[in-house]
Amino acid sequence: MRIASWNVNSVRQRTAPLLDYLRDVAPDVLCLQELKCQDEAFPRAEVEDAGYVVETFGQKTFNGVALLSKTPLEDVSRGLPGFEDTHSRYIEGVVGDGAGGVYRVASIYLPNGNPPDSEKYGYKLAFMDALTDRARALLALEERVVLAGDFNVIPAPEDVYDPVGWAGDALFKPETRSKFRRLLNLGYTEALRAVTDAPAVYTFWDYQAGAWQKNNGLRIDHLLLSPPAADHLKSVEIDKALRGREKPSDHVPIRADFI
DNA sequence: ATGTCGCATTCCATGCGA
Numbered sequence: 001m002r003i004a005s006w007n008v009n010s011v012r013q014r015t016a017p018l019l020d021y022l023r024d025v026a027p028d029v030l031c032l033q034e035l036k037c038q039d040e041a042f043p044r045a046e047v048e049d050a051g052y053v054v055e056t057f058g059q060k061t062f063n064g065v066a067l068l069s070k071t072p073l074e075d076v077s078r079g080l081p082g083f084e085d086t087h088s089r090y091i092e093g094v095v096g097d098g099a100g101g102v103y104r105v106a107s108i109y110l111p112n113g114n115p116p117d118s119e120k121y122g123y124k125l126a127f128m129d130a131l132t133d134r135a136r137a138l139l140a141l142e143e144r145v146v147l148a149g150d151f152n153v154i155p156a157p158e159d160v161y162d163p164v165g166w167a168g169d170a171l172f173k174p175e176t177r178s179k180f181r182r183l184l185n186l187g188y189t190e191a192l193r194a195v196t197d198a199p200a201v202y203t204f205w206d207y208q209a210g211a212w213q214k215n216n217g218l219r220i221d222h223l224l225l226s227p228p229a230a231d232h233l234k235s236v237e238i239d240k241a242l243r244g245r246e247k248p249s250d251h252v253p254i255r256a257d258f259i
Numbered sequence: 260a261t262g263t264c265g266c267a268t269t270c271c272a273t274g275c276g277a
Contacts, residue, residue: 009264009265009277010264010265010266012265013264013265034265034277036265036266037266060266060267061265061266061267061275061276062266062275062276062277112276112277114276114277152277206263206264206277207262207263207264207277208262208263208264209260209262209263210262211263247264250263250264250277
């Protein structure tokens with residue numbers, strides 16, 4: 001079972017790379033973030049022709065998340081329960097792995113939160129609280145849960161090229177990291193950190209200032225696994241090469257294989 | 260290098276979000 005997550009930074013601008021990814025990597029489930037379009041504008045026919053079912057939660061201009069799956073998605077829900085939100089940032093569904101295993105997968109686009117002295121930061125923290133509540137409720141189901149997405153959280157200094165320079169940023173502030181740890185401490189495993197301690201493993205490089213060429217990256221896209229999911233984890237990969245192709249997203253996919 | 264994208268509108272220039 002292969003589950004991947006990718007912030008595509010406009011699905012309409014990234015349709016060709018998306019179809020290439022579905023063909024070449026063939027994830028069973030792909031979580032998308034930053035669709036930047038309404039549901040009607042999603043390239044549904046192309047993705048369905050590639051062999052996937054599609055559940056979108058789009059929004060004009062900004063945000064927007066989706067679940068793509070080779071097998072039917074069930075129990076699909078949009079938005080975080082109990083959290084009044086005008087943004088499309090959370091979609092959840094359930095899929096089988098064809099061998100008796102069942103995975104509950106969420107595609108999450110957590111708010112950026114900058115600048116940290118604005119109301120945007122408060123919104124980020126409130127979203128993290130609501131996500132933590134949802135994550136706690138999901139643990140009680142004792143299912144294989146995968147919380148996947150662009151968390152806009154740099155978990156630790158080794159996950160950013162310049163931790164001193166980023167100390168006050170909404171992605172790295174102590175309050176942000178503390179809330180992220182609180183989420184993990186419910187009992188979730190960060191998939192990448194379950195397989196490697198390597199520093200400077202990044203999933204995002206800004207378009208500006210030659211960040212990619214200088215490897216000035218951040219690790220902000222994550223897969224969080226409930227204990228039943230972690231028990232089945234086999235491997236984790238970051239598809240870094242996509243950042244070097246033509247017209248790339250500023251994020252690359254992260255994916256995990258489960259036994 | 261105030262360095263790039265993608266979106267939208269006041270639409271070929273600018274503001275916003277990231």
